[in-house]
Amino acid sequence: MTRELVQRMGSESAPVIIGSGILASVAGHVRRANGGKNPSKILIVADESIAATWASDVEKSWRNDSHGAVEISHVSICATESNKCAQTWSKVMDAAVRANLDRQGLIVAVGGGIVTDIAGFCAATYLRGIAWVAVPTTLLGMVDAALGGKTGMNLPLANGGIGKNLAGAFWPPLAVICDTLALTSLPPRIFRAGLAECFKHSMLVDRSIEPLLPGASGSYQSSEPVDQWKMIDLIARSAAVKLDIVAADPREANQRMLLNLGHTFAHAIESQFSDEFFHGEAVALGLVAAASASAASGAMAPADASAIRDRLAALGFAVVLPQQANVGNLEKSAGFDKKRLAGRLTLILPKAGGGADIVRQADPELLRIGLRAIGAVD
Numbered sequence: 001m002t003r004e005l006v007q008r009m010g011s012e013s014a015p016v017i018i019g020s021g022i023l024a025s026v027a028g029h030v031r032r033a034n035g036g037k038n039p040s041k042i043l044i045v046a047d048e049s050i051a052a053t054w055a056s057d058v059e060k061s062w063r064n065d066s067h068g069a070v071e072i073s074h075v076s077i078c079a080t081e082s083n084k085c086a087q088t089w090s091k092v093m094d095a096a097v098r099a100n101l102d103r104q105g106l107i108v109a110v111g112g113g114i115v116t117d118i119a120g121f122c123a124a125t126y127l128r129g130i131a132w133v134a135v136p137t138t139l140l141g142m143v144d145a146a147l148g149g150k151t152g153m154n155l156p157l158a159n160g161g162i163g164k165n166l167a168g169a170f171w172p173p174l175a176v177i178c179d180t181l182a183l184t185s186l187p188p189r190i191f192r193a194g195l196a197e198c199f200k201h202s203m204l205v206d207r208s209i210e211p212l213l214p215g216a217s218g219s220y221q222s223s224e225p226v227d228q229w230k231m232i233d234l235i236a237r238s239a240a241v242k243l244d245i246v247a248a249d250p251r252e253a254n255q256r257m258l259l260n261l262g263h264t265f266a267h268a269i270e271s272q273f274s275d276e277f278f279h280g281e282a283v284a285l286g287l288v289a290a291a292s293a294s295a296a297s298g299a300m301a302p303a304d305a306s307a308i309r310d311r312l313a314a315l316g317f318a319v320v321l322p323q324q325a326n327v328g329n330l331e332k333s334a335g336f337d338k339k340r341l342a343g344r345l346t347l348i349l350p351k352a353g354g355g356a357d358i359v360r361q362a363d364p365e366l367l368r369i370g371l372r373a374i375g376a377v378d
């Protein structure tokens with residue numbers, strides 16, 4: 001079973017193909033998306049931890065499909081937030097120059113959100129923009145990071161923290177290929193991190209997603225076998241939520257901001273505790289914080305906010321910061337200090353019964369209430 005969705009951004013569209021064991025046919029899917037043509041040269045940008053496995057399968061797919069006619073080069077990346085930086089961008093650009101990639105060349109990103117974000121940004125900036133393909137290998141990548149055409153990298157902040165995605169471009173890929181088999185090698189903690197974004201999509205639009213989450217009837221068990229068909233359905237439903245919102249507002253003028261539910265808080269956590277939390281884990285904490293802020297604003301009953309926290313805890317997420325965190329420092333790390341906050345804080349606050357409100361010029365105290373709800377202290 002393969003599910004095919006379409007990513008629409010303005011006049012551009014790209015297939016999003018979700019299936020099990022489909023890495024062997026990546027080249028064919030990409031050729032179809034490219035009007036029947038193969039690229040002249042390919043640079044595979046792989047997460048180094050899966051370069052010899054899933055990325056190698058992707059390479060074989062092109063070798064078999066083009067009978068050696070496509071020149072293939074490689075570069076691998078150590079996928080950490082601190083490495084999603086200008087040095088890594090430069091390393092990939094050097095590889096593109098060495099590979100003599102021209103305008104008909106293609107960058108193929110194989111990895112989680114760190115790799116697809118930075119490889120996509122390299123594609124956006126090499127020769128003023130060449131085509132790229134995303135082959136996400138994490139659940140979070142399949143339901144979120146590889147979708148919607150946002151590419152980017154982090155920049156260092158003056159306080160020593162990481163400025164998340166401060167450089168970037170909207171540069172949609174030619175195709176997104178999601179193979180659920182790649183999820184079988186994920187450590188349970190990283191697999192679970194993706195469930196936070198699925199949960200967010202359930203909160204925002206499609207309540208039918210939540211019962212599909214592994215462990216929906218109890219705790220998430222790391223030993224639970226991954227049912228490929230159920231996983232394809234979960235990814236397709238969750239991806240559809242993001243793709244519909246992106247199609248309505250590709251450049252995040254308005255509605256697309258809803259996808260940032262929990263993310264103001266998550267970015268604050270990530271910039272301060274960069275390599276301690278995976279993005280999805282920070283998002284889970286952010287959803288708890290956003291629900292508490294929403295309850296404080298009156299948009300949701302405190303019991304609804306508690307139910308969201310309990311559900312995320314049942315999936316195995318930390319719902320309290322594990323170490324002492326300071327509210328003021330977190331505000332600063334997120335790029336908000338008291339002066340900058342005035343009049344410019346936008347918060348996405350979940351509503352009772354589903355959906356969320358985009359609250360512009362939000363009261364900064366709501367941000368602090370959310371941070372305190374996850375254990376930060378003044």
Ligand SMILES: NC(=O)c1ccc[n+]([C@@H]2O[C@H](COP(=O)([O-])OP(=O)(O)OC[C@H]3O[C@@H](n4cnc5c(N)ncnc54)[C@H](O)[C@@H]3O)[C@@H](O)[C@H]2O)c1
Pocket residue numbers: 047048049050054079080081084111112113114115117137138139140141144145146147148149150151164165182183184185186187190193278279280
């Ligand atoms: N562009 C967007 O719209 C968007 C949206 C959401 C998140 N993001 C970005 O995505 C990043 C997070 O992505 P992520 O959660 O996929 O994490 P990731 O890319 O950091 O990968 C997590 C870990 O999993 C490993 N890994 C990846 N695939 C594997 C596999 N199949 N088997 C075993 N190990 C594997 C990686 O080496 C890494 O250690 C963040 O930088 C975030 O800012 C971007």
